[in-house]
Amino acid sequence: MNRYIIFILIISLLMTILVGCSDKSLLKEQLVSSNIDKIRIVTAMGNPEYGADSKTITSPDEIKALIDTFNSAKIGKKVREIDLGIGMTSKYSFYSDDEVIAKFEFNVNDTNVILYNDNYYYVEYGKGLKTPYELYENSTAEIVVVNENGDEMTRPADWKEWAK
Secondary structure, three states, X not given: OHHHHHHHHHHHHHHHHHHHHOOOEOOOOOOOHHHOOEEEEEOOOOOHHHOEXXXXXXXXXXXXXXXXXXXXXXXXXXXXXXXXXXXXXXXXXXXXXXXXXXXXXXXXXXXXEEEEOOEEEEEEOOOOOOOHHHHHHHOOOOOEEEXXXXXXXXXXXXXXXXXX
């Protein structure tokens, strides 16, 4: 009887250790800021006729801030479908010499909800770090309007009426 209890205790302890050590990091390998020369962010598009705001970030300080945020990201619980925002995703693409080396999609512009393995999950960032969307908003990069293919476009004159 004592052996059976000890066996159960050992198995329980091992399961606790394994579950506690499971890695919930968003990234398998950390991004390195010296390897990334630009980050392109395309915000969620409403009506495709009016395009989406985007920025191409090339400032080393802004790139480092975004990389620090993404390197700290931890995947949380799955988001219930009724809790998702309705709209297109926002996209964050990391480039090295014009080659995409990492790409992330979020539920509309809510960078606390990420599309991960074909499902939406909550994501948390390191303490004291801004979210990717806050970093996008604070970026000094120029806003460029892009179409669904990511090509620069000019918005029709009536877009402000639609945006109200």
